[in-house]
Amino acid sequence: MAIPKKHHSSTLPLVLTFITFYCLNVVTSVTYSTTFTYDRFDSDTDLLMQGNAVFSPNFALELTKERNGIPQSGSVGRTFSTFPIVLHMSGKVATISTSFVLNISQPNSTATPADGITFFIAPISDLPPRSGGGFLGLFSNQTNSSSTTSIVAVEFDTYPNLDIGDPNYRHIGINVNSIKSSATSRWNFQSGEPLNVTITYDPSLKRLRVVASYPNGNNHVDVAYRINFGSVLPEQVYAGFSGSTGKYAEVNHVNSWSFNSTLVV
Template sequence: MLLYNSKPYVLQVIFITLFLTQLSKVQSTTLTSFTFPNFWSNSLENGTEISFLGGATYTPGALHLTRIAEDGFPMKSDAGQASYSHPVFLWNSTGHEASFYTSFSFLIKNSDVPKVTADGFALFLAPPDSSVKNYGGCLGLVTSYATAADPSKNQFVAVEFDTWPNVEFPDPPYPHIGIDVNSTVSVATKRWENADAYGNRIATAHITYDASSKIINVLLTYDNGRPYVLSHVVDFPKILPTWVRIGFSAGTGYNETTYILSWSFTSTLDSSKIRALTQNLRSSASYSSM
């Protein structure tokens, strides 16, 4: 069993726990809030909390974003999505826009040989009636490599964890973390070191969106490892409708499967709370990288 014992991680968990406790008390500004500290609930089987599309499945303890073949290996050329079963508010015409914080832990199980593992997964926000798309580098988000780089053909915002550099569109030539806007060609990227991307290690991602600044922030952490930090301006009202679907999407090309081990989400109209959380997460990241 993996034990988290690094001081920065412990401080970070304590702060986030206190923040979410305080935020949950502000009922007038809290819009949507849910927490899955693990995925052992029997109610997950009937779809009332999590909805599954394509190859995504559930077994006690984890969400599986793609299928396992009969031989016990991850299924190649598969795509799947697991999303929260209820629509989430983003903005309206009166000027109200939600800020949010989401955190999840995951494990990508793959070969330790980079050339035989692909392609990754993403946390996404998309219209409620959207569906799972194609496999491989499409990550279940776009219909084909031909439309992957065409924002006019797609409608979503995502944070991708890409284990395969696709030459079919201008991917960086290495595994990376990216912020995607209507395209799987990321508008901002951070190199994801091979030891982490292919290391079969549990990671924790923290993502915040501050509606007042229009900035989405990403922090990826490993126990006893250097954090990854990424941010970019994203104007949600110009991209997505008032209500959206939020969840995880994955595509396989080779031997790889993604397990989501925990997930929490909180949205609020009080952007100052998200801004304070973001600052503390960044401080924690700076401290843990020393």
């Protein structure tokens, strides 16, 4: 089904095709695919918004609160795509590829930016209470590292919160059910510059890989982590972004986003 700027492939016709071939005793496969593209964000965008997340006047996804363009401290926001992702089934796991552009900026050249943005894959849930600051809109003290938590995230962390396990530098990290990253790479943050990000998951290698760079080609980051999505996440999930500020603040924008997942069973 085609929709301007985005589309989602329904699985129902594919399931019906499978049933027909099964009755004829013919071996076939079913493909579950979720694909969408947002070249910009506005009120027509199919996103579930939580906390302080809004669509900005310049057609970006604004994750944390601003007043006349000035970022506000103590803010947290989160958003989910409304398109479900069939992540795994019958022992098979989906291939995933997503690209997006982030723009994070500090209020002025001498200000301290905080706290960051995440891209995540998880079931839809309410925004956790007291999940701002270093928790990046993902966790609270109660849900962090909880056995009931199911989330995989990539964090773009501009402020090291040593008390919750951050390394002592700005970093891009891969997180599994915890705000403490399982893998990190140092990130030379450039305020106000668009950060181009590509994230892929290869189920044959069980590898999640993140590649990020600024337009000038400098400060290239490449970090990967071995993880079995089929064991840490439920069969159906959603993708989204979160962002937060704490004592210090920054502008947290997502300028564009494309996503594709494909599962063949």
